[in-house]
Amino acid sequence: MCGTAMCGTAHARLDGVLAGGVSRELIGAPHPVLTTQTLPVDAADPLVVAGAADLLATMRRSHRCTGLSAPQIGLGWRLLSLDVSRHPRTRSCAGELVVANPRLVAASRWERVREGCLSVPGLTGEVSRATRITVRGEHPGSGTPVTVHADAFEARCLQHQLDHLDGVLFLDRVVGARAVHRTGRGSGATGDMTSYARVFRYV
Numbered sequence: 585m586c587g588t589a590m591c592g593t594a595h596a597r598l599d600g601v602l603a604g605g606v607s608r609e610l611i612g613a614p615h616p617v618l619t620t621q622t623l624p625v626d627a628a629d630p631l632v633v634a635g636a637a638d639l640l641a642t643m644r645r646s647h648r649c650t651g652l653s654a655p656q657i658g659l660g661w662r663l664l665s666l667d668v669s670r671h672p673r674t675r676s677c678a679g680e681l682v683v684a685n686p687r688l689v690a691a692s693r694w695e696r697v698r699e700g701c702l703s704v705p706g707l708t709g710e711v712s713r714a715t716r717i718t719v720r721g722e723h724p725g726s727g728t729p730v731t732v733h734a735d736a737f738e739a740r741c742l743q744h745q746l747d748h749l750d751g752v753l754f755l756d757r758v759v760g761a762r763a764v765h766r767t768g769r770g771s772g773a774t775g776d777m778t779s780y781a782r783v784f785r786y787v
């Protein structure tokens with residue numbers, strides 16, 4: 585389970601490195617930035633650090649948000665944020681994270697679970713993902729290496745964000761129309777989700 589003290593420490597660390605970020609508008613499907621492969625970044629570049637701070641500020645703005653990727657705020661960079669500390673299905677918990685150039689280096693024990701996305705409001709889908717993973721990347725600012733071992737919901741959330749960095753949405757991974765569900769929840773990003781879903785024959 586998530587330890588409150590550990591998550592609190594992570595918050596304080598990020599406030600030092602990534603303070604002053606601005607919350608940006610979330611981009612919704614079918615915007616092309618969400619279906620485009622992102623580019624590696626120089627984690628120490630001040631522009632990248634500013635983008636990382638904005639990603640963190642945007643994630644913190646929404647109480648339902650457990651992770652975001654740079655494309656969701658309009659940046660075509662390999663950069664993700666994560667904070668699953670308040671989610672009921674959380675087991676491992678690294679607290680609040682922002683990782684540059686993340687890559688999946690180990691994955692095992694797949695399971696199929698329903699998930700959603702703030703850039704795809706109103707729909708959820710059943711997606712098979714590994715429940716134990718290792719991700720490596722770099723801290724924005726210092727550029728020092730970071731390794732995250734995650735399981736359960738944190739592992740799912742990390743893989744969901746990694747997919748965003750490859751231009752892949754969860755709708756691209758569901759096994760068919762019967763694995764997609766309407767939630768009736770319209771909040772999240774702006775965007776014409778209905779037309780996007782129609783293109784993929786989900787609704």
Ligand SMILES: [Zn+2]
Pocket residue numbers: 700701702703744748
């Ligand atoms: Zn998403």
